[in-house]
Amino acid sequence: MGRTLQLHRFSGCMEIGVSLERALEITTQLMMEVTSEVVLLEDAAGRVLYSDIASKVDDPRFDNSAMDGWAVREADCQVTGATLRIVGTSQAGAGDVPAVGEGEACSIMTGAPLPEGADAIVMVEDSTVQDGSVTINGPARPGYIRRRGENLLEGTVALNSGTLLTPAAISLAATMGHGDVCVARKPRIAVIGVGDELTPPGKPLSEGAIYESNTFGISSLVKKMGGIPQRFDLIRDSIDNLRDVLDEAAKSCDAIITSGGVSMGKWDLVRRIMEEEGDVRFWRIMMRPGGPPIFGSWKEKPIFGLPGNPVSSHVVFTVLVAPWLSSSMGCDEASGPRLANRVRVLMEEPLRGAPGKLCLRRISIRQDGDALVGTTRTHQGSGNIHSMVAHNGLSLLPPGNDCDKGETIDALWLC
Ligand code: AMP
Numbered sequence: 001m002g003r004t005l006q007l008h009r010f011s012g013c014m015e016i017g018v019s020l021e022r023a024l025e026i027t028t029q030l031m032m033e034v035t036s037e038v039v040l041l042e043d044a045a046g047r048v049l050y051s052d053i054a055s056k057v058d059d060p061r062f063d064n065s066a067m068d069g070w071a072v073r074e075a076d077c078q079v080t081g082a083t084l085r086i087v088g089t090s091q092a093g094a095g096d097v098p099a100v101g102e103g104e105a106c107s108i109m110t111g112a113p114l115p116e117g118a119d120a121i122v123m124v125e126d127s128t129v130q131d132g133s134v135t136i137n138g139p140a141r142p143g144y145i146r147r148r149g150e151n152l153l154e155g156t157v158a159l160n161s162g163t164l165l166t167p168a169a170i171s172l173a174a175t176m177g178h179g180d181v182c183v184a185r186k187p188r189i190a191v192i193g194v195g196d197e198l199t200p201p202g203k204p205l206s207e208g209a210i211y212e213s214n215t216f217g218i219s220s221l222v223k224k225m226g227g228i229p230q231r232f233d234l235i236r237d238s239i240d241n242l243r244d245v246l247d248e249a250a251k252s253c254d255a256i257i258t259s260g261g262v263s264m265g266k267w268d269l270v271r272r273i274m275e276e277e278g279d280v281r282f283w284r285i286m287m288r289p290g291g292p293p294i295f296g297s298w299k300e301k302p303i304f305g306l307p308g309n310p311v312s313s314h315v316v317f318t319v320l321v322a323p324w325l326s327s328s329m330g331c332d333e334a335s336g337p338r339l340a341n342r343v344r345v346l347m348e349e350p351l352r353g354a355p356g357k358l359c360l361r362r363i364s365i366r367q368d369g370d371a372l373v374g375t376t377r378t379h380q381g382s383g384n385i386h387s388m389v390a391h392n393g394l395s396l397l398p399p400g401n402d403c404d405k406g407e408t409i410d411a412l413w414l415c
């Protein structure tokens, strides 16, 4: 049966040659079902919150000092050299705190409760102590008092569902009194490499064989996005073998990523089996590199057929699969895990665009004064994975647009 016929058969629901924006839109029609689990806070770094978190306490819990020094009454310290009687010490964690009356001072440590009667703090550096008294040589500052609840009031939701738990967010959850948190379960993603020529690295190579790299790269990307990659044995170019592995992957995983076999070639079996037996939503994106991806579902599980060229598979994962994984886990663009940030870059060299296609050339981005500046280093072939290591960014040249030296362009700065 001819390819044209097959495409014809599916053209009702399948779009061919879509823009990246349209491809992203179509992927949202088939999201993964991600459920939740409760994990200890110490295990929660890098996870995505599944519910809002409200504070169980006021933060700070009580008025306290921001400095080591003296708790005083501001009115007693109007003149330099005022001498105040020492009434005791307020230490962090201590319960009993002496009150401060007129003409009195209480030694106070950072974070210790403010004594009753005190309304300002003098830094220890601005004082001298002699015979049970302290002489004040510097300003008494109300601003050195951290007021109860000034950061957060009990009941305030300070972390929202869909937030990536960064180290700072973990600290905040602990500050709010949460020893465990409800997070999105890590999605299990099947990673399947397809091609007769592929040999696992470390094994002897036969004539015409090459080392397989994409399933390793894609698995690392899945991990970086907070998923659990499940690598399957490499698939020879056999449609029966491919069908069996896709079936197995659909049973054990939440989504499937394949690499290779999605172009126009006779042996591009992922495309063929998807067209004949799967549900295809789109094939091909108007971008370079990374033109041939296919997307749809296999046995009810979302499936991304990525191109085999190593750069293409990385680029398509970065711009298409990563945002999908992030929103499947309940994140919005700003707060979720991601692989790149959109920036404006001043190019030091000209870049060639691609007619009719968004062009993602590998560029090196660096800060130079106020500007981000871009250059290119290695050659740009989509088979040259070294270009993804030697550079840290991707141009976003609109279809048909070249970039002159000195022009500022949109780009992705890879994280
Ligand atoms: P394909 O998309 O199957 O036509 O493959 C395009 C190019 O990528 C060919 O040169 C393949 O040898 C290469 N390739 C395909 N899959 C992989 C892989 N898993 N690792 C490394 N290279 C690959």
Ligand code: MG
Binding pocket: 194, 195, 196, 260, 261, 267, 308
């Ligand atoms: Mg192939």
